Amino acid sequence: MQTILTSIFTEIRKSKKLYETKLNDKKDNPFFYEEIAKIVSKIEVEIPCVYFDIREYDKVLRNNNKEDDKELIALFKILSPQHLLKIVTPNDSNSLNEKFYKELLHIIGLEEAKENGKNIIRRKKGKPLRGFAY
Secondary structure (H helix, E strand, O other), X not given: OHHHHHHHXXXXXXXXXXXXXHHHOOOOHHHHHHHXXXXXXXXXXXXXXXXXXXXXXXXXXXXXXXXXXXXHHHHHHHOOHHHHOOOOOOOOOOOOOHHHHHHHHHHOOEEEEEEOOEEEEEEXXXXXXXXOOO
């Protein structure tokens, strides 16, 4: 990716110099367009990108039919901050919500404790509750 950007920026610098020449020497637009076309035609770099036509989603966006909203999922993912800003969001399907986990242990009369440096699950100490573990 670095070499792609380097070659593109090199061509952009050439284009900027050409534009400054156009302004300073009072060159006309056809001259500028012809020279830019020469620069652009030399670029052999392919830039990876995502393309979509928002007009294709117009009908789905404007109707009240909830069933076809599934077609918008990909669009929402592409336009999400996580995708646009490349924010990493861990999505481990094996992880539990910590509050839910603690509440579940409480409901069944258990608690998590450390013994000898290990986390263990044991019956709650104190007055027994009418949980499932009894």
